[in-house]
Amino acid sequence: MKTQIKILLILNLVVCCSIFGQRSTKASVLLDSISSKVSYKANPLEIIKLSKKLLKAGEKERDTFLILRALHHLGRRSQFANENYKSIKYFNRELLFFTNNLLSQKVKNELKGTEIAPVEIYAQLGNNFSNLGDKKKALEYFNLSKNIAEKEELPFYKAVIPVLIGEIKVSIKEYDQAIKYYKLGLKRLESSKVINEKTKKFNSSITVRNLAHTYLLKNEIDSAKFTLNYGINKGYHTNTKNSELIYSIVKAEILIFENKLNEALEQYKTIENKSNILDPAKGILYYYNGYAKCLAKLGKYKMAIDLMKKGILIRLKEAKDFSLSEDYKQLAKYYKADGNLEKSNTYFEKYVLSQTALERNKRDVIKEFHDNELQSLNSQKEQQQKITSLLIIGGTVVIILLLLYLFILSKRKKKNTKKFEELLRKIESLEQQQKLVDTKDDVLEEKSTLDINKETFDEILTGLQKIEEQHYYLKQECNSYNVAKKIKTNTSYLSKVINAHHQKNFNTYINDLRINYAILKLKEDTRFRSYSIQSISEDIGYKSPDSFTKYFKRRTGLLPSVYIKKLNLIT
Incomplete structure (x- = not known):
């Protein structure tokens, strides 16, 4: 588990503050329920659901x-659920209460002893941007948090923020700087007389682990061993139930660096048993990545592939697809090494597509992928010229498969271009652009309108027209009940009128309006185009980018990202 997930140990230790003044029983029960469920093993989606009720x-x-x-x-x-854009949105809302001086003295008293403060919010914003790959922005927020910690003399943050900065330095391969920050954080933790012992030991344990791992990245194996043994001598490996497990994983990594693969393999078998005892449901998440690398180095690619797929399957239960990009990339490499180029290409494509949360980096990722593939292909050709005719035949098969893959990609690109041009012509030729997408359903909910008089029928149509003009369909609460209530009718009459007049069901009617709006808005507004797919989907009323992407593709034949890319090319 990452240090950034653990920065708020206080979260596990904090109990709900004393409640001042009048507060409803419902709110108090929700507050207690959330506090009792909060732990690092808890399903984040369950707590998100309760927290939304608490917010209301x-x-x-x-x-x-x-x-x-x-x-x-x-x-x-x-x-924790890898919904970093949403997390940033919530933390920014929280920050506004502090920056706009919206807190009364009563609230300030209630907040004492909790983690809710600007120093913490800036730190978490830094974590989010780090997860999204924006290391520069992450450092800006970590430095804001560090400055507050220094100014207000907050020992915990003065010790922990350098560790988070160290992680950023590792990610951009500034290993010497990372080691400097880790050592500073560890020194402040171990020397503090204010931070409680449990918190000191917990964070020191993580920092030592990170420091040892950074030495490994520098190929300084002796320093890595020394650091790990230092942590063990300090008893950091016994700090929590999983600390010993995490230290064992670092030991295994050291063995891999020393090329003691069989010893590493035995170590991972032990880790596997302990992990599954510690957490039968999700124990595999501790070790599957490193274990798979060890198996791959031993040439056991099928076992590595099987292990990776099991780990990914467990992660998908709580994480969004885009957060698994590195796992997909690793799995693609194992398939390639095993000779299954079709599967390799499938997972490389998953790797590329999973970057939609980082839309601005997508082109660079695709270019890097193709450059690496081309370089790998050239390298294979050079080697094949020096070996037996059997390997030459094998190389030829590889080339044919790659060419076939590129041909399929080219054909798909032409198909998308054709659909895009047809869509543009349709936009330009139709006077009533709201009818750009007009789906007809074969099966309707309510066919008969005999029980609706003409005056009521026309009133409902007029109400629907107002709904369209006011763009109410862009709101997430737009459903048949709310629309019926808004135009002063019932859901049965509403469905019958939509079915009879538009030849479509209510959901189809709303989806057509939203997709029409998205098509035109994206074409006309370059700023809207720069938003992430998730932000666009939320802006037009969808609760998830998956639903938006599905309906957009179904109505236009194009993925939203492809449509945006092609619009950008012509402007």
Whole structure:
């Protein structure tokens, strides 16, 4: 588990603050329920659901403390669920209460002893941007948090923020700088007389582990061993139930660096048994990545592939697809090494597509992928000229498969271009652009309108026209019940009128309006085009980017990202 997930140890230790003034029983029960469920093993989606209810209760009761508590839980749990954009949104809302001086003295008293403070919010914003690959932005927020910690003399953050900065330095391969920050953080942790012993030991354990791993990345194996043994002598490996496991994993990594692969393999078998005892449901998440690398180095590619797929399957239960990009890349490499280029290409494509949360980096990722493939192909050709005719035949098969893959990609590109041009012509030729997408359903919910008089029928149509003009269909709460209520009818009459007049069901009607809006808005507004797919989908009323992508592709024949890319090319 990453240090950034553990920065708020306080989260596990904190109990709900004393409640001042009047607060509804419902809100108090929700607050207690969330506090009892919060742990690093908890399903983040369950806590997100409860926190949304708490936020509504806080807004209804105008209770700033409840709102802040809910926003903080939503920010943290969205982070754990790899919903970093949503997490940033929640933390920014939380930060506004501090930057706009919206806190009364009563609320400030309630917040004492909790983790809700600018120093913490900046740190979590840094973690989010780090997860999204924006290391520069992450450093900016970590430095803001560090400055507050230094100014206000906050020992915990003065010790932990350098560790987070160290992680950023590792990610950009500034290993010497990372080691410097890790050592500073460790020194402050171990020498502090203010931080409680449990927190000191917990964070020191993580910092030593990170420091040892960084030495490995520098290929300084002796320093890595010394650092790990230092942590063991300090008893850091016994700090929590999983600390000994994590230290064992670092030991295994050292063995791999020393090319003691069989010893590493035995170590991972032990780790596997202990992990599954510690956490039968998700124990594999501790070790599957490193274990698979060890198996691959031993040439056991099929076992490595099987292990990776099991780990990915467990991660997908709580994480979004885009957060698995590195796993897909690793799996693609193992398939390639095993000779299954078809599967390799499939997972390389998954790797590329999973970058949609980082849309601005997508072109660079694709270019790097193709450059690496081309370089690998050239290298294979050179080697094949020096070996037997059997390997030459094998190389030829590889080339044919790659050419076939490139041909399929080219054909797909031409197909997308054709569909895009047809869509543009359709936009330009139709006067009533709201009819650009007009799906007809074969099966309708309500066929008969005999029980609706003409006056009522026309009133409902007029109401629907107002709904369209006001763009109410872009709101996430837009459903048949709310629309019927808004135009003063019932859901049965509403469905019958839509079925009879538009020849489509209610859901199809709303989806057509949203997709029409998206097509035209993306064409006309370059700024809207720069948003992530997730942000666009939320702006037009979808609760998930998957639903938006599905309906957009179904109506236009194009993925939203492809449509945006082609619009950018012609402008």
